[in-house]
Amino acid sequence: MAGAPAPGAGAETDAQTAPAVSLRRAYATLGGRPVLRGVDLTVGPGETVALLGANGSGKSTTVKAVLGQVPLTGGELELFGTPLARFRQWRRLGYVPQRSTAAAGVPATVREVVSAGRLARRRFRPLSAADKAAVRRALELVGMADRAKDPVDALSGGQHQRVLIARALASDPELLIMDEPLAGVDVVSQEVLARTLREQVAQGSSVLLVLHELGPLAPLIDRAVVLRDGRVERVDNPDQLHDLACHPHGSVPQREGAAKIETGLSMGEPTPGARV
Numbered sequence: 001m002a003g004a005p006a007p008g009a010g011a012e013t014d015a016q017t018a019p020a021v022s023l024r025r026a027y028a029t030l031g032g033r034p035v036l037r038g039v040d041l042t043v044g045p046g047e048t049v050a051l052l053g054a055n056g057s058g059k060s061t062t063v064k065a066v067l068g069q070v071p072l073t074g075g076e077l078e079l080f081g082t083p084l085a086r087f088r089q090w091r092r093l094g095y096v097p098q099r100s101t102a103a104a105g106v107p108a109t110v111r112e113v114v115s116a117g118r119l120a121r122r123r124f125r126p127l128s129a130a131d132k133a134a135v136r137r138a139l140e141l142v143g144m145a146d147r148a149k150d151p152v153d154a155l156s157g158g159q160h161q162r163v164l165i166a167r168a169l170a171s172d173p174e175l176l177i178m179d180e181p182l183a184g185v186d187v188v189s190q191e192v193l194a195r196t197l198r199e200q201v202a203q204g205s206s207v208l209l210v211l212h213e214l215g216p217l218a219p220l221i222d223r224a225v226v227l228r229d230g231r232v233e234r235v236d237n238p239d240q241l242h243d244l245a246c247h248p249h250g251s252v253p254q255r256e257g258a259a260k261i262e263t264g265l266s267m268g269e270p271t272p273g274a275r276v
């Protein structure tokens with residue numbers, strides 16, 4: 001994917017080899033309560049990483065910390081090899097927040113909302129032919145091209161979600177972050193999302209997903225980092241992910257040496273030596 005080179009010497013190499021996300025021993029406090037307690041998370045170039053865990057385990061807070069929206073009280077964060085304090089290239093990231101409405105009462109068409117994804121690149125100049133093509137492609141990817149002229153408040157919840165995903169895709173992100181993209185989304189839309197992500201990953205994007213269940217996204221995921229009470233409880237490899245996808249509620253047949261696989265309820269230690 002095309003992206004502006006990182007500033008400084010050796011930036012070109014960094015841009016190609018540095019992890020999209022490197023979060024180390026991250027601590028964060030919200031409302032006086034410690035919410036992240038030493039989280040390690042790496043999303044390498046072209047990697048797709050899922051963050052799993054029970055409600056309140058710290059998944060969204062971790063994502064917000066990665067986006068610089070929740071300040072760290074301890075630990076380190078680098079994005080594309082640049083420490084957060086010096087990172088300015090936010091247009092390299094696309095973010096789909098936890099379920100929200102696309103336009104919050106503002107009358108806007110589907111195309112207008114998706115076009116907003118190009119604004120960071122355009123710096124509020126009119127859309128170029130390339131911008132329009134990117135918007136069109138994003139709408140096609142999520143199967144909403146035929147609704148481009150419709151007002152977003154005429155869409156269903158799942159269609160809204162597709163539009164928000166298209167908005168993030170339109171920015172041509174090198175790192176795509178989605179917080180619970182499957183929540184309330186029907187099976188057909190889940191398949192659309194899986195296909196969309198596959199295309200994105202094939203183009204070299206890195207992806208960080210907050211999920212409760214892997215569903216049709218399981219084959220795309222390189223690693224699942226499971227949080228519990230603000231800590232990394234375990235890291236699952238693709239082999240274990242298959243079980244998690246097939247038995248999302250923990251009825252996984254126990255294999256020798258395999259910890260019980262549930263989404264953040266009763267877990268073993270992090271896989272020794274696993275990358276997190």
Ligand SMILES: Nc1ncnc2c1ncn2[C@@H]1O[C@H](COP(=O)(O)OP(=O)(O)OP(=O)(O)O)[C@@H](O)[C@H]1O
Nearest residue numbers: 030031033035053054055056057058059060061062
């Ligand atoms: N603004 C806030 N002020 C105080 N506490 C907060 C705030 N936001 C989140 N928390 C607390 O931080 C903890 C982690 O919340 P977070 O939203 O990161 O969990 P999560 O793993 O994403 O949960 P879910 O699966 O329910 O979305 C929870 O105990 C939550 O109550």
